[in-house]
Amino acid sequence: MNSDMLQRYNYDEFVPEKFMPWMRFAESPELGVAAPDFPLWRLEDRAQTSLGEWWSNHLYLVVEFGSFT
Amino acid sequence: MNAIADKYAEDGVASVFLYSNEAHPGEHFPHLTSMEQKFRHAAALRDELGVSRPILVDALDGACHRAYGSMPNMTWIFNRAGQAIYKSDWTDANSVDNALAYYLDISRRRKDRETLAPFTVERLDYRNADRLAFFKGLTRNGRQAVDDFIKAFGPPPSEFRWEDKDSADDAD
Numbered sequence: 001m002n003s004d005m006l007q008r009y010n011y012d013e014f015v016p017e018k019f020m021p022w023m024r025f026a027e028s029p030e031l032g033v034a035a036p037d038f039p040l041w042r043l044e045d046r047a048q049t050s051l052g053e054w055w056s057n058h059l060y061l062v063v064e065f066g067s068f069t
Numbered sequence: 070m071n072a073i074a075d076k077y078a079e080d081g082v083a084s085v086f087l088y089s090n091e092a093h094p095g096e097h098f099p100h101l102t103s104m105e106q107k108f109r110h111a112a113a114l115r116d117e118l119g120v121s122r123p124i125l126v127d128a129l130d131g132a133c134h135r136a137y138g139s140m141p142n143m144t145w146i147f148n149r150a151g152q153a154i155y156k157s158d159w160t161d162a163n164s165v166d167n168a169l170a171y172y173l174d175i176s177r178r179r180k181d182r183e184t185l186a187p188f189t190v191e192r193l194d195y196r197n198a199d200r201l202a203f204f205k206g207l208t209r210n211g212r213q214a215v216d217d218f219i220k221a222f223g224p225p226p227s228e229f230r231w232e233d234k235d236s237a238d239d240a241d
């Protein structure tokens with residue numbers, strides 16, 4: 001894992017020069033095409049899963065991104 | 070969003086919360102430096118803020134979050150084929166409710182053998198913007214989160230009072 005990326009992504013203060021570079025919604029994936037899949041970890045048991053595992057097992061999948069803060 | 074998840078669960082709709090980075094780090098919930106810490110913060114989201122949907126934790130470098138535009142509280146909806154069909158740069162339960170009702174109707178029309186073709190629509194949705202509630206939420210994170218936000222976007226509403234049970238000496 002790139003340590004510079006880790007530090008920049010997990011910024012330590014909410015100041016424009018640190019959070020603004022991450023506001024990239026305009027560059028996000030297009031609708032209606034194959035979406036990128038990634039490994040994720042379930043909070044309940046820390047088992048690895050993936051977005052694809054979830055969307056392939058349901059008619060629709062709603063994903064809210066966020067954090068405690 | 071928990072209520073929306075419950076409302077549509079029996080229609081084949083799954084709803085999850087994907088834990089990303091800390092948008093407003095503070096003394097109580099500082100920036101993330103390990104997966105162990107990320108799991109602890111995610112557990113607090115479940116236990117203290119009452120998120121009852123399954124919580125999925127992203128990699129520490131936010132690989133998934135970054136690939137989808139890395140907004141602090143966005144929502145996406147995917148179909149079973151793995152295509153994104155809705156994306157919103159901010160989460161609003163009314164907007165998601167509206168979208169799910171529409172897509173479930175599309176599923177019903179497909180079952181009725183209608184021939185449907187996709188197209189793209191752009192729409193500006195509206196959400197409640199309760200600045201006082203937002204500032205009260207920031208206090209959970211710690212004083213730094215409040216001060217940083219004020220520096221970036223200006224002062225809180227006049228009714229706002231700093232309250233922090235863990236630092237009473239720090240009260241205004």
